[in-house]
Amino acid sequence: MQKTERIAVLLLILTLSIFTALSFYNKLHQSRACLTQEESLISTRAQQAIIAGKRVDINSANRYALTRLPGIGPKTAERIIDYRTNNNGFTSKEEILNVKGIGAKKYKAIKHRVEVDVSK
């Protein structure tokens, strides 16, 4: 091994060692940084969309909340409210199929977005 090669080997080892040490030090001493304003805004919008898309309790939701479900317009929402008033609320999700205007296809689209809270 020539002298230049030996120097190259040592420089390579030194670089890797410094890199490893800095990485280790950084891991131990870094603090939790915030996202940039733009990235935070995108993330917050996504979070709000998740909250907005969460399940709707068909025993307590108002007309506006029900119309956020896919395929449910103001008229169908009104029928859902009428049904639960006349029948002391829903006892299961499937019972929504008894409401006029909600068939198997529409039920499949909304079944994951509705829930039934019997206590209310």
Added chain:
Amino acid sequence: MFQNKASLKKRPLLIAFLLFGLGIISAQSLNIPFSIIAVLIIILFLFACLTIAKGGSIFLFVSGLLILFLGAATYINSNTLPKDHISYLLKSPGSQYYIRGRIKSEPIYKWQRWSKRRCSFTFQATAYKQGNAWLRLSGLSKAEIDDNEIDYNYGDDIVVLATLKGPVNFSGNSSFNYVKYLKAKGIYTCIDIEDDYNVLPLKNSAGFSIRRPIYDIRRVTEKRLKLYLPYPDNALISAMLLASRHSIPKRIRDIFVKTGSVHVLSVSGLHVAIISAILFFIFTLCCVPRKISSIVIIIFLAGYVIVAQERTPILRASIMITIYLFSYMLDRDFDIYTALSLAGIIILIINPMQIFSAGFILSFACVFSLVYFTPKLEILFTRRSERNMSVNINKYLLRVLQYARRVLFASLAVFVGVWPITAAYFGIISPISIIANIFIIPLLGIILSLSIVLVCVPIFLQPLSLFIAYLLHGLLEVVVTVLTRLLGVPFAYFYVFDVQWYLIVFYYALVYMVVKLLSDRNML
């Protein structure tokens, strides 16, 4: 190669690779603090500086020790989690968080009871919501969406509402440690997502990512394969071209596993080499200067590593081919052991835990066996009488026979070097793999070439696409049928249990002694 010291001196990177790996293994078993390693490195470095002028064996010894300790330091560093690591959120397990991140693996969909589908993937966390602020987060998690209907893609940026928990070992299977398996992949946490309504894909991520167009190419490729090929042909080609194995039927996967040809279904070094060769051939046909085509192939390989989910064998092969192309461009000699060692060092610097994974060990053991044993087997089994006989045979027939013989020796060499590892990790030994690979490797080249043409043919040339799809269907049918027949051969494969590591070491020592004995008698 290892019979004389001169050949080892020619390959210092091979020794460096072995020492670096040894350092990692030692650090794992000895549990030494980073500060001690750092002090030792500083002392050894100063000592090496003092001996640099003289050189000689003392300098080499100190440099070797430095590399060994550097391996240990890299291991400790990789096992030290940063303060923004997702696993720190596990202090309050069961808590729900809004987490932002990226899907880092091909999502796998599995049907559960009550017609429910479960989706699982590796999730790279980038931020989470605490109070009103989004704080940076790092680290990988195993994510599962319990009630899943939407298809997600590798590379999607998403925000999820998830419950965090630590990984748990499977009950029943005593030999497989799931927690360790995940740790080797850098995964320390699992996140449970109730359903698709708790996942929101981000369409307009801030900033530009070079990965985005590469992920798009992958998606388009998958769509085209699904468009032209029936199931399970599209699943098989997706596995061979894009390393997307999840949709292959269990029956077909079992056939490949038992015949020892499962490497065909996961993009390996062989695939990368074949694809690079195809590209080189196309560039040569188009009269592109070789240096330019080399640069284009290097860029292509960098993209292909991302497309194929950055798996170790692909990374290894891509680094080796890149070294080869660079040595070609710079008019330098190419030494495969040096390239293999450099690839190993790079992979271990990126993730030292890879040294404990089956993928890493098999990938390196395969290439090493191929390069080391194949020429020796050729010399050992090629008799002078055969050489004389070849004069009387037709020229083309002779070429075919020579090719078949070379593939046979290559297949045999890989089996000799790799069977103890497959026995230890997967509990199966497949002697039939020697014959299966002779048949399947030449076909793989044709299948990959046709698949690339199928993906690249413009949409208005539909008759050509359909013709290629028809050919591919026929070839895959032949592959599966022949492998199924091979499974019927007596002792084609057998299962083994609890293979002890000392037996494996004994086997390799025995092989080394046999090779040395034959070399001493001038038979190799």
